[in-house]
Amino acid sequence: MxxxxxxxxxxxxxxxxxxxxxxxxxxxxxxxxxxxxxxxxxxxxxxxxxxxxxxxxxxxxxxxxxxxxxxxxxxxxxxxxxxxxxxxxxxxxxxxxxxxxxxxxxxxxxxxxxxxxxxxxxxxxxxxxxxxxxxxxxxxxxFPRTDPAVIMLITDEHDRVLMGRQPSWPEGRFSTLAGFVEPGETLGDAVRREVMEEVGVEVGDVTYAASQPWPFPSSLMLGFFGTALTTDIRVDQDEIAEARWFTRDEVTDLTASGELLLPPDISISRWLVKSWHGGTIHGTWA
Ligand SMILES: [Zn+2]
The missing domain is CATH 3.90.79.20 (Nucleoside Triphosphate Pyrophosphohydrolase)
Known part of the structure; x- marks a missing residue:
């Protein structure tokens, strides 16, 4: 896709x-x-x-x-x-x-x-x-600067997907985790560090998926799929207020009922979730 x-x-x-x-x-x-x-x-x-x-x-x-x-x-x-x-x-x-x-x-x-x-x-x-x-x-x-940021869809051994809610977001609004790459850091390490910092989950293999320019003001969102090595969640309460694992059926049912709101179609976050899900996802927060 x-x-x-x-x-x-x-x-x-x-x-x-x-x-x-x-x-x-x-x-x-x-x-x-x-x-x-x-x-x-x-x-x-x-x-x-x-x-x-x-x-x-x-x-x-x-x-x-x-x-x-x-x-x-x-x-x-x-x-x-x-x-x-x-x-x-x-x-x-x-x-x-x-x-x-x-x-x-x-x-x-x-x-x-x-x-x-x-x-x-x-x-x-x-x-x-x-x-x-x-x-x-x-x-x-x-020269014009571009700030690399990683955005990642993390799945566990049961093929559930990990998503989080930022403190400023309303109940039910979730997205894939994301964060900026730091100087001297590889992209894979940035994915693993951000997920550990935000929700306390250890990530192993990371594979590149796609990227999206996000010029507000100067980000390049680099999308990855990652495999979780642990599943216990410990949110940092600073960047993420709530995080949880979702099964495919939960994403289908909760987006249909409006209890789960995912990012708009134009976003790489939704594209990552759709790529994993493979079926129909309803509604957006836009
Ligand atoms: Zn000068």
């Missing part, structure tokens, strides 16, 4: 970044302010032409077929463009535009929060094409 975000729908065409070759009369432009993008009536992406776009910092996103796509970063998307958070309108975006949208918002947010050189503190300049910032004072090149 393929995951929707696992394959980009655009060619980043990095060879076109260095000069203005990407600027063509037909270039499609997405205006970005924070995580807000222009919409059409609050749903889907609204693309402008180069002539219509406001002034700002330019990012070349890439190509789809013969079409060129770019983003321009502004402080605030003008109200007449009906801006909305990509996070909220994600499910309404055409699937073939999703990778452009997360690319654009991820790199735009990085530019907005990295205007100064991390080495010497001087104001930095955006490089042509928008994928590097260069410091005019000390010459340092700064």
């Amino acid at each position: 393929d995951f929707a975000f696992d394959h980009a729908e655009h060619d980043r065409a990095a060879h076109l970044r260095k000069d203005d070759a990407w600027r063509t009369p037909g270039t499609h432009v997405l205006v970005i302010g924070g995580d807000h993008v222009p919409t059409v009536g609050g749903a889907g992406l609204r693309w402008l032409t180069l002539d219509e776009a406001p002034e700002g910092e330019w990012i070349f996103l890439g190509t789809r077929g013969d079409e060129h796509y770019a983003a321009v970063v502004v402080d605030r998307v003008p109200a007449e463009l009906e801006p909305a958070s990509l996070r909220l309108i994600g499910p309404t975006i055409a699937p073939e535009e999703a990778s452009l949208a997360v690319h654009a918002v991820g790199i735009a947010r990085w530019h907005q929060t990295h205007r100064f050189c991390a080495r010497c503190g001087a104001a930095s300049d955006i490089a042509p094409g928008g994928h590097v910032r260069i410091c005019p004072a000390c010459g340092a090149h700064h």
Whole structure:
């Protein structure tokens, strides 16, 4: 089963970044302010032409077929463009535009929060094409950062699945466990550490499943399947308030009755659960 975000729908065409070759009369432009993008009536992406776009910092996103796509970063998307958070309108975006949208918002947010050189503190300049910032004072090149996070579906020897509820979530809302990778750590070790920290379960084998860009602000969610070596749960009460094992039938029945609410279709968490479950899962928390 393929995951929707696992394959980009655009060619980043990095060879076109260095000069203005990407600027063509037909270039499609997405205006970005924070995580807000222009919409059409609050749903889907609204693309402008180069002539219509406001002034700002330019990012070349890439190509789809013969079409060129770019983003321009502004402080605030003008109200007449009906801006909305990509996070909220994600499910309404055409699937073939999703990778452009997360690319654009991820790199735009990085530019907005990295205007100064991390080495010497001087104001930095955006490089042509928008994928590097260069410091005019000390010459340092700064590249967009991506923060790896692991998200894992853990099963036990009875093929039950482990899910948890965060303290801020209402009763019945559960998801797979997740956490950030720390410096110097392998992905497998991050999976094992996070599960141990959050719910006290020991995990053995870990296999990679799929990944999902999550540019709020700069995460890459790396999805894994993992096998539990122990089943006793001891929640940390800090990141996780409640955790439990679910059988396949429980997931079927409890999502049908509304007692169990799982993440929306667009999320890698739900995709991991669906891959394990193999049947019909009802409802979401969205
Ligand atoms: Zn510098």
